[in-house]
Amino acid sequence: MVRNHRWRCHRLHSFYSELFGWKIDANNEMQYGLAAAEDAGIGGGIGPDAEGGPGYVTFYIDVDDINAYTVKVEQLGGKIIMPPTELSDFNMTFAQFADPEGHVIGLTQSTRQ
Template identity: 40%
Template sequence: MGMPIAFFEVVSDDHERAQKFYAALFDWQVAVDPGMGGYGLVDTGSGEGAIGGGIGPSAAPGDTGVKIYVRVPDLQTSLDRAEELGGTVLVPPTDLPGDYGRFALLADPDGNPVGLWA
């Protein structure tokens, strides 16, 4: 069975503008958390089982853009497999605040960032 897309993320140098843009364009609700540096969790309003997301500030040069996060049973196993297939690890397994689990980032062989979430 394949691994599902579980989350999307938009990272911007002007995250407040991005939050307003996507909220207005798609009628999304963005709940900004000041404790997370202004990161906003997105409710697309698509109902139970819909993929949620986040829109937040850039934390490092070159990290802006749109990413998908794929739910995997084991972050390290997936990172190891990505490297075997020609990808590279960008961020090792890292705890998220609260009860949001853990994440990691990899780059595919073309350099596209892909998030993993467990």
């Protein structure tokens, strides 16, 4: 499970739902958005936390077209931190982006034939 806590979590629910097609259920008292593993490929959640918390987690999501996702990130208000970069020794391409709240997330795409 990957957790991503911020006060303006409803904006992040919308961002990740639109970016990856996740169905995020935040119908609870804390407005904690849950993405089921079968929808997201990973189980996870996005919820509120106290303002000023220093912690963060960077997680990577495997996608089928990393270039298309980096374009979509920017269209949805995110920022590319590291453009798609091939790591031939690992048979993969990876990229990093910041979501609209500044959380850094990674993308990976296999380059194996």
